Amino acid sequence: MADAFTSxxxxxxxxxxxxxxxxxxxxAWGLEADVARLEKRLSAITxxxxxxxxxxxxxxxxxxxxxxxxxxLYDAEDVLDEIECETLRRQVVKTTGSTSRK
Numbered sequence: 089m090a091d092a093f094t095s096x097x098x099x100x101x102x103x104x105x106x107x108x109x110x111x112x113x114x115x116a117w118g119l120e121a122d123v124a125r126l127e128k129r130l131s132a133i134t135x136x137x138x139x140x141x142x143x144x145x146x147x148x149x150x151x152x153x154x155x156x157x158x159x160x161l162y163d164a165e166d167v168l169d170e171i172e173c174e175t176l177r178r179q180v181v182k183t184t185g186s187t188s189r190k
Contacts, residue, residue, distance in 0.1 A: 094154050095137040097161040102130050104168040109175040126164075133157070 104110060105127050114123045137154075144151040 094158045094161065095134055095141060097158060097165065098130055098134045098137060101161060101164055101168065102127065102134070104165070104172070105130070107172060109172040110168060113171045113175045 105123055110123070114120055137157075140150050140154060144154055
């Protein structure tokens with residue numbers, strides 16, 4: 089079960105990169121090229137992960153690499169979550185004028 093976990097995180101990140109909130113944020117800050125580069129790298133990582141996850145039981149270096157990669161992917165997911173939250177917060181402020189209750 090934990091074997092395919094890293095590739096699932098990478099797939100989740102690819103989905104989050106395509107979300108409307110993240111795309112809107114990237115357009116506003118001029119990050120389109122960075123996001124495109126990140127999507128390309130994540131696609132390449134996802135392609136390699138399947139093979140690496142199968143081989144990790146026989147190779148400690150692969151297992152350590154996957155653990156390191158999993159931590160990086162978690163960090164990237166946290167950043168995307170923050171971007172999404174900030175974009176949604178700004179939409180609420182734009183619509184209602186505030187995020188506080190009246």
